[in-house]
Amino acid sequence: MENITEMLKGVLEGCVLEIISRGETYGYEITQQLRELGFTDVVEGTVYTITMRLEKNNLVDIKKKPSTKGPPRKFYTLNAAGQEHLEFFWEKWEFVSSKLNELKLK
Amino acid sequence: MENITEMLKGVLEGCVLEIISRGETYGYEITQQLRELGFTDVVEGTVYTITMRLEKNNLVDIKKKPSTKGPPRKFYTLNAAGQEHLEFFWEKWEFVSSKLNELKLK
DNA sequence: TGATACTATTCTGCGATACTATATACTAGT
DNA sequence: ACTAGTATATAGTATCGCAGAATAGTATCA
Numbered sequence: 199m200e201n202i203t204e205m206l207k208g209v210l211e212g213c214v215l216e217i218i219s220r221g222e223t224y225g226y227e228i229t230q231q232l233r234e235l236g237f238t239d240v241v242e243g244t245v246y247t248i249t250m251r252l253e254k255n256n257l258v259d260i261k262k263k264p265s266t267k268g269p270p271r272k273f274y275t276l277n278a279a280g281q282e283h284l285e286f287f288w289e290k291w292e293f294v295s296s297k298l299n300e301l302k303l304k
Numbered sequence: 305m306e307n308i309t310e311m312l313k314g315v316l317e318g319c320v321l322e323i324i325s326r327g328e329t330y331g332y333e334i335t336q337q338l339r340e341l342g343f344t345d346v347v348e349g350t351v352y353t354i355t356m357r358l359e360k361n362n363l364v365d366i367k368k369k370p371s372t373k374g375p376p377r378k379f380y381t382l383n384a385a386g387q388e389h390l391e392f393f394w395e396k397w398e399f400v401s402s403k404l405n406e407l408k409l410k
Numbered sequence: 411t412g413a414t415a416c417t418a419t420t421c422t423g424c425g426a427t428a429c430t431a432t433a434t435a436c437t438a439g440t
Numbered sequence: 441a442c443t444a445g446t447a448t449a450t451a452g453t454a455t456c457g458c459a460g461a462a463t464a465g466t467a468t469c470a
Binding site: 206294 | 305307309310311312314315341342343395399405407
């Protein structure tokens with residue numbers, strides 16, 4: 199799908215939070231999961247800015263682990279604040295989503 | 305609903321296109337319709353930037369008409385390009401929306 | 411006529427976000 | 441040595457919604 203950049207704003211971060219909440223993971227793998235989801239054009243740099251932001255806002259805990267396939271990985275897990283943030287994200291999504299579907303059908 | 309600004313990016317413009325497609329309307333009225341929809345915090349300035357953009361991108365036709373209640377109104381109607389843009393917007397929405405719901409349920 | 415309120419458009423600058431492009435680093439296979 | 445794949449990092453750019461204010465027209469009431 200082309201030109202969905204603007205529509206992903208505010209949404210992609212929520213996706214990353216959700217993916218992390220499913221279990222400890224790292225930037226590169228998150229990118230791949232987003233691509234598998236269907237957001238095929240998402241690149242590492244984009245995910246990196248998001249994880250950096252999560253880090254800055256203290257929503258994740260970090261553990262560095264060596265990798266057999268490249269440089270060390272930074273594994274993320276959601277902390278309590280991150281979990282709360284994620285829940286609030288889904289609430290917002292439900293709200294916006296319902297309003298748009300309402301508009302579409304009306 | 306608070307803090308949905310980022311999530312509205314790319315979405316609000318689509319809403320405005322949809323509202324215009326329902327029938328000739330003007331900025332102030334569009335703002336009110338968005339508020340009725342549930343986006344209570346949308347302000348005139350926001351809608352203005354959107355209509356200006358639609359205008360700049362030649363997606364709307366414009367007619368100025370006097371008002372009994374204030375300064376002249378600028379009425380917008382979708383042209384062919386605008387109609388196409390709207391359809392593409394809903395396609396994008398369907399795509400992103402389905403992916404998000406997929407992620408949420410999985 | 412002056413003040414106020416409501417309608418209505420316009421303008422500017424800002425902050426947040428995703429994207430582009432590139433650099434750097436480590437491992438494994440040929 | 442070279443390449444491909446993995447992986448983090450960073451600077452710069454474009455876009456978008458929003459805050460805040462200015463401007464302007466009409467109606468109403470003191």
